[in-house]
Amino acid sequence: MSAMSTNLKAPPFSITSSLALGVAAGASANHVNLVGDRIDVPLRCFIAHTAGVFRAFKASLQEKQDRRRLIPKVSKLYRSAMAQLNESNSQLPVFRLVESVWHLCEILVIEPQPSGVLIQQLQQWTALLTSSTAERLSDLTDTLAQDEEKFWDTFFILISHGQIEDACIILRRHPHWPREDFTLMAKILESIPVMGDSAQIPLQFLEQWKVWQDTVKQVAAEARFGLDTPFHSACLLLTGNAAEFERKKHIFDSWFHFAIAKAAYAQPLVGVSDLAKLADQTLSSSGFISSDPLSQLVLALFKLDLQSFLRQLADLDDFWWTGAHLLDLLVNSADLQTYNIVNVEALHEQFLKDYALLLLSQRSLWETALLYLSNCQCCKQNKAILTEALISLYCPTQQKALKVVAIAEKLGLPEAAASIYRMQSMKWIKEGKLDTALTWAIRSRNSPLVSRVSELILAEFLETGRIRSEDQLKSLGQEMLVSERLSFLAKYSEFHRVRESDPQQACDLLLFLVDSQWSPGFFLSQLLRDAVELLERDETRVKNVAHLQRLMSCLQRVLKERPAEVKKPVLDRLNFAASKKMAQSLLGLMQTTNQHLLF
Template sequence: MNTSNQGSSFSRGNNTQADSNTKTFVLPDKCFEQRAACVFRSGNKFSIYPRSQTVSKAPVSIDNKILDVRQDILLFIPILRKLVNESNGTYISLQKAAEAAKTTDNQVEFLKLSRQYRSIIRVCIESLQESAAMEQDGVKKCNLLSYITIFYSVECIWHLCEILYIDNIPGDVVLPFLLEWVRFHFPCHEQTAAQMLEACERGSEDHPEYWDTVIGMIVQGRVDVARALMKLHSSVDSNEFKLVDNSLRSMPVYSVYGGISTGEFTISWKHWQAECRSKITSRVLTSQPKLELIMKLIIGDYAAFESIRGSYSSWFDLLGGWVMFTAPWTRRHELGAPAAACAGMATPTHAPRTHLDQMVRALLDGDLHQVIHEIQQISDNGWFATHLTDILFHCGKLKILDKHQNNVTARLRDSLILEYGCLLMEHKSLWSAGLSYLGSCPPEGLRRAELALERMPIETEAKAMRVIAEAKKYGLNGVVRTVCACASSRLLRAGRIGGALTWGTRGKHGAACGRAAHAALRQYAARGELPAQDALLTATPAMLPHHPLLLAVKYSDFHRLYKSREFKKAGKLLVSLITSKLAPDYFWETLLLDTLPLLESDELIFSSEDTIEIMLCLELKSSNLSAEKADLLRLAAVRNLARASLADEDNSNSE
C-alpha cells in the first residue's frame, strides 16, 4: 500500500518496508490465502476480511476475522495536539485580518501572525526535545527525534519564507535578515566562541576549535566577534594580524538608512575589496595560512569557500557569508544565483541532497509552485502546507501561479484547508478545530462539515450540546435537527420522555416532538401520570402546530387549571380538545372520562352547547370505551344537559 511518506498501523500481522514510499502488509492467518475483500471506512481507514470463493449451503470453515488498516496521524499524538489547537487560534485570527485587509493594508498584522506560527512551532520543538530527553524506550525516543527533525525543517522553511515573502524589508536588501536566518537555524561554533570570549585568555589558539570558530564567525557575518577572537591569539600584535584586523574593521557595511546610494556603496565596496586583494597578492600573509584564508573569504573567493565547505553540515551555513562578501546589496529576488553557487560547492563526503536542501533551493529561486509541492511531501499530515499556503495566499504572493490558469491559487489554498479540516474532523477532541477550517471555505467546506457532523458518534448529552453549538455557529441547521432527533430517540428508548421532548423542541424537529408527545400521552393513558410536564409547559409556540405535541401541551394546561380549581377554564379547554379531534384513538377514553367529574360537579361547568358536543363525540367514539363507562358518561351528560337547559331558561326569563 502506498502511504505517501505517512506511517500506517495494522491491527494484526507483520509489515515489511518494501521501499521508502511503500509498505507491504502480510495478512496473517491462512483464511486470507484463498480470497480477501476490502472496504473503505470513514477517514483514512479500510477493512480487509475473508470471502469465500464458492457459494454453498454448507457452512464455510473460515474464521470471522476483520483486519483494520489505518493511517497513523502524526498530529493526533498527545504532545502535538497543543500545536494543532494553538495554530487554530492563529488561523482564525488570520482570516479576520485578511477580511480587514480588503479595505486597509494589513501587512504588519500578517507578519505578526506569521511570527506567532513560528513561535508555536518552536514551543512544539522544545516540548518534543524535553520528552525525548526523558524517554527511556528506544523506539519511542527515535520517533520523537524524527518529529523534532520534521518540525525543525518546518520552522526553518517558514522563517525563510517569512523573510522573502511576508516581511516588508526596507529597500528590499535581504542580507541582514538572511544572516539572522543562518545564525538562528545553523548556530555553528557559537557556543565555543562564547566560551573563549568569556575566558578571555591570551593564547586561545591552542584550543582545537579556535580557527574553525574564527572562520565560522566570519562566514556568519559576525565580524566583530571574529575580531574579538583574533585578539586572543598570542601573535595578535604581529603585522599580519594587524593587517587582517584593519581590513575587517574598515569593511563597508550597506544600510538603506546609511545616507548613500547603492551605486556609491558599490564603488566603496569594490575599492575595499581591491585593497584586500592587493594584500593577498603581495604575499605578506604567506606565513599565516589561516589569516590568508580569512582574507580570501572576505573578498568572496569561490575556492576559499569551497575549501571550508566540508566543515559544515550544509551549504546553508555559507550562504549568508557568500552574499555578504560578494554582493551585500542583493535583493530578495536575486538570491537564486548565490544559492546555486553555495549549493554547487563540492564536499569531500559528497553527501546526498536532503529534502530540506530542495525546499530551501526552490524558495531562494522564487519557485513557489515547487516550494508548495515540496512542503506537501513533509510527513506532518498537511499542517505546514495548509497554514503556509494560507498566509501566502492572503499576502497576495501566490498570484504568480495564476499565469496560465484562472483562480488556481484560491483553489489550491481551499483544497489544502479542506483536506486538513477533514483530517481533524476524524479526531474525537480536535473536530471543533477542524470545523473552523471547513467553515472558512464555503460552500464546499460547509457541505463537508455537515456530512462529518451528521456521522459523528455522539455518546453523551454534553457532546451533543457542543455539536449543536458549533453547528449553529456556522448555520448548519440541518445538523442541529439531526442531532436533536437522534438524542431525542435515544432518550425515548431509555424511557426519559421529558428529555426526549426537550431535545425534540430544541431542534424544532416535529417528528421527534411527535414521538415524545405520543409517549407521554400513552404513559398517562396507561398509568394516569403525565410525564415531562415541565417540558410541556416550556414548549415553544413554533412547535405547537404538530398535533401530538399540541395535544400534550394543551392537556398539560388542562391539568394545571384543574389542580388550581379553575374548573370553568379547565372545562372550556377540555371541550376544545374534544371537539378539535386531535386525540389519537388510544387517548379518547382519557379525554371523555376527564369530563365526568366536571359533569357531576355541583357547580355548572359545561353549557348546554358544550354538553351536546361531548355527547356527540361520546357517540362517535363510544367504541373506545367499555359499555359501562359509556353508559355512565351518557347519564352524567344528560343530567348536566338538563341543568344547563334550566340555567339557560332562567337566564332568558331574567332578561
C-alpha cells in the same frame, strides 16, 4: 494531502469520508495523529495562538489595511509562534524545519530584500540553522587547548555567516592575543563595509566594498600572515576566492550554506533573481547533494519555484499547518500572480480544509476547526460542507450543543441548528429524559419528532400517572402549534391540573380533547376513563345537553373508527354516566321551564 495529484488539483471533499477515512490516512503522512494521540500543551497553545493570528489577519483584510505591510507583520507573528513551540520541546520537531523554511520564504517571497541587504539576511538565516553563538563561544574556552582545529573552523564559520563581531570576540579569547597578526586580522574584519539599508545607493556600497577587498587582497599577496596560516585562509575567503572555498568546503553543512557564504564575499549585491543560477552552479560543481527535505525546499525557494515548494509542503509531517497558513498569506499577496502557481486557489482551499478536518477530529479544537472551514470560499458557497461539519461535532453536554447552535446561526446555517436540535432530542430520548428531549424537539420545529416525544410522555403517563414537563407545557405559546400531538399533550396537562379544582373547566377541556381527534390511538381509553370519572362525580354539572350529545357522538365515531381500542366495561360505564347526567340535565331544564311558566 499525499494523494494530491502532481498538478496540485484539489481532490473532492467530504466531511464524513474524511473523518472516517481521511484522517487515518493523513496520520500515515503525519506522525502526530490528532485522533488517537492526546496533543501536548505546547502544541495546543500553538494551535490556539496561530488561530488567533489567522482570525486577526482576516479581520485586517476586511478593514482593507495595506497588504504590503500587513502580510510581513502577520508572517513574523506566525514565525514567532513556531519559535516558542520549538523552544518548548514539543512532540513535533518538524516545526524546526518549518520555522527555517518560513523565514527563508519571508526573505525571498513575502518581503523580498534588495541587493546588498539580501545577502546579509541570508547569512543571518544560515547562522540560525546552526548551534547558537553563545554555545560555540562557551565551548571554545574549555576546548581550545585540546582542539586548535575546532577553534579555527569555528572562526571560519562565523566569517561565513557574516558574524564578524563574534569572530573578533573569539580572536580576543585566543591565548596569542594581542599578537600583531591577531590584531591585524581583527582590524580587517572590523573594517568590512556593510550595506546599511535599502536607501543606500548600491553603487556607492560596491565602491566601498571594492576598496576594502583590494586592501585584503594586497595583505594576502604580501603574505603578511604567511602562506599557509588560518589568517591567510581567512583573507582568501574574505575576497571570495573560489579555490579557498573549495578547500574549506568541509566546514559547510549544506550546499546553500556554502553558496550563501561564497556569494557574500564574491558578489555581495546578489539579487533574488540570481539565486537560481547560484544554486545550480553550487550543486553542479561543489559535490554537495540536495536530497534531504530542507535542501529540496531551499532549492525550490532559490529558484522561486513555488509550485514545487508547495507540493513539498504537502508532504511535511506538520498536519498541514504550514501549507494552510503560508499559502493563505501568499494568496492574499499582491505579487502572487508573478509566481504562476497552477490551481493556487484550489490548493489554498485544500490546505485549509485538510488542516481544519484534522483539528475537527480533536474534540477540544472544534471551534478552531470551524474558524478555518468558515474561511474557505467553497464552504461559504456550498454551505452543506459547513453544515455537515457542525452536525458531526460531538456534543456531550447541552451547553456545548447550544454553543454549536449559536455558531451555526451566526454562520447562517439554520439546517445545522435544526439537525443539532434533533440529535440532542434523540439523545435524551435514549437516556429516558423525556422532558429534556421535548425541549430540544420543540426547538427543532420538527413535527414528527415533537409528536413522537409527546406520545412517549403520554405513554409514560399511562404507567406512572405523572406528566413530565408540566411547567414547560403550561408556558407554551405558539410553539404548541408545531404538532397536534404537542397541542393534545399541553391541553391534557391542563385538564389534569384543573380536574379537581374546576370540574366544569375540566369537562369542557375533555370534550375538546375527544372532539379534536388529536389523541394517539393508545390514549383514547384513558380519555374515556377520564370522562367516566368526571361524569360520575356528583359535583359535575353538565349545563348543556348538547355537550353530552357531542361527547356521545365522538364516542360513536371512535367506536366506528377504532373499535378495538375501547373496552366494553369502560363503554358501559360511560353510557350509564352520560345517561344519568343527561337525565339530570333534562330534569333541571324542565324544572326551570315550569318555574318560568308559574311566574
